[in-house]
Amino acid sequence: MEQCCQNNFKIAIVGLGPSGVYCAINILELFKKHNFNNFSLDLYDKGQILRTILPTGNGRCNITNALEDVRDFVKNYPRGEKFLYSIFYKHSNFDSIDFFKSIGVDTYVESDMRVFPVSQSAKDVRNKLLNKLNSFGHIRLINKKINSNLELKKYDKIVICCGSRDTKDLIESFSHTCVDFKKALCALKIENANNYPKGVSVKSLDGDFIFTNDGVSGPLIFKISSLNAYKNFPYEINIKLFQPNDLIELTKKFPKKTVLTLLSNFIPKSLAVVIVGKENKKAAEVSKEKLISYSELKLKILSCASSGEIVNAGGVSLDELDKNCRSKINPNLWFCGEIINVDGFCGGFNLQNCWSGAYVVANDVVSSIINK
Ligand SMILES: Cc1cc2nc3c(=O)[nH]c(=O)nc-3n(C[C@H](O)[C@H](O)[C@H](O)COP(=O)(O)OP(=O)(O)OC[C@H]3O[C@@H](n4cnc5c(N)ncnc54)[C@H](O)[C@@H]3O)c2cc1C
Structure with missing residues (x-):
């Protein structure tokens, strides 16, 4: 692949939950594969990196679901079914399982098809993702809340994966429509x-x-x-x-x-x-x-009620994203994870939205630079 070496491409990922970290790792992996070093990657989070994975699956992390057919898989998303179809073809639940195996997280399937780490520990999943992330150079972790697009003006490529808590203003600062957030998985x-x-x-x-x-x-x-x-x-x-x-x-x-x-x-x-x-x-x-x-x-x-595995419906309107989760308003902007208007049932479907969306975004970000 032809490389472009005129600029030092500045990339920002905002939000280091499951989707932000998976996206960062995949971007870094792809650049490594292409022997491309002309970039910097700034990773922003207002809190502790990957803390949101810790309570998943009651501390056991229901990583994904082992349903085989994509047509059955997408039926588990009351919002996003059609949108996710091509995304899951590019990166399926089994691709994620392989990825986790490659970083040392072996998984098993329960009788209801939910997939868990053999360690039964979300903390272990978090640690393995962090080890992988830290194995790359070119990254800067920045503990900061990003309030609007104006704070990211210096970046050539921006990925927003801030989840669905208090992110409406941030979404709207990029001139995107935010479909109202509503609690979706709750008692x-x-x-x-x-x-x-x-x-x-x-x-x-x-x-x-x-x-x-x-x-x-x-x-x-x-x-x-x-x-x-x-x-x-x-x-x-x-x-x-x-x-x-x-x-x-x-x-x-x-x-x-x-x-x-x-x-x-x-x-x-x-x-x-x-x-x-x-x-x-x-x-x-x-x-x-x-x-x-x-x-x-x-x-x-x-x-x-306030208990339960709470996921929010709502977020960035899917009409304003292309099939790679790239903004149709700004070609240098991507959204993925729970911040987009996708949410699934219990069973590992919400994390799979994060893994697949993040993978697709990573590939598109990298090809937007390397194929320029
Ligand atoms: C209790 C609980 C249990 C769950 N269990 C499961 C499960 O077992 N399986 C499953 O599939 N799903 C589960 N889910 C859902 C799953 O955890 C979420 O869908 C997933 O975490 C969303 O990931 P994300 O990276 O898109 O967003 P988040 O995990 O919300 O991460 C967003 C990150 O962005 C940061 N951030 C937010 N705003 C800003 C800002 N303005 N500037 C800088 N940083 C910012 C936050 O600090 C956070 O680190 C569970 C959810 C809950 C609440």
């Missing part, structure tokens, strides 16, 4: 929470959830919160607890047993008590409609 507060059995987990047909002090949490609830991120509160949800026909069949077999006893075959008794209320009749005395109604749990959602 939910419900009406009459005190009536429900706190701490009790339920395996429903829609997924697993648990009653908390003020509402509901767990994988199903995170998914519901994500799908309804832009819905106004309060709203109602219906959770399909079990197949109504299974209860109807059981009442035919055991007509003299109480409906509470029979319901307890499908859901925890403490929840069955709430659902049946005072009308604990013998099964034969309960109408078919009533039996069917017991199979669904209707909940009124009041707001997001």
Whole structure:
């Protein structure tokens, strides 16, 4: 590849979470591969580098998901499905797994396809990424908050990966549209929470959830919160607890047993008590409609709770980015990670957005310099 040696290209990456660090490593790797040294890379973060990876997966870091088909993979993004398609073709979940292996992070796949480091330690993942980053020259770590585009005027190429907390003003300073940020993966507060059995987990047909002090949490609830991120509160949800026909069949077999006893075959008794209320009749005395109604749990959602794996929907409008996450407004500007209007369900999908986006950006930044 032809090299351009007139300038010392000044590159800035702002935000050193998973996406910023993965992008930096890939830029450095590519320049090394091309034996290109005519650049400097300034890495900005207002806090501690990669601290945001530490709480991931409850400290175990759910690095990615092992779903094989990209078409299935992208379905796990309520926002960004189409946009991510070509990005995942350029750098898939398996490419990320290979990358992590190359830096000493071996992984394994759980039965639900979530991928974790064998060390079960987000701290280990952080340390291995930092070791890799520090193995290169040409970098300067700068502990500073960047508030607007004006502070980055001296750079030839700028990558913004600041995540989705308080980044609207920064996005808008670059004349980009910021789609409103909304909590997307969170526990939910419900009406009459005190009536429900706190701490009790339920395996429903829609997924697993648990009653908390003020509402509901767990994988199903995170998914519901994500799908309804832009819905106004309060709203109602219906959770399909079990197949109504299974209860109807059981009442035919055991007509003299109480409906509470029979319901307890499908859901925890403490929840069955709430659902049946005072009308604990013998099964034969309960109408078919009533039996069917017991199979669904209707909940009124009041707001997001503060617990859970919180990811924000919203961010840089995807209409203003090309397929390499390059700004359509400024050809020397890129965005990747949670700052763009992409968010996924639980299961490693949010970090995969970071890895793949960062890889694609790194390649585009480098080719914009080397192929100039
Ligand atoms: C508790 C929790 C658990 C999670 N677990 C998982 C999981 O197991 N698997 C998964 O796939 N996803 C998980 N996620 C989501 C995942 O962590 C995020 O999607 C991911 O961290 C986003 O990475 P990012 O680099 O884009 O942004 P961030 O991780 O938010 O990093 C942004 C960085 O930019 C810096 N920054 C921000 N603004 C500025 C500024 N103006 N100037 C300078 N620096 C700035 C910040 O200090 C930060 O270091 C979890 C999230 C949470 C909160």
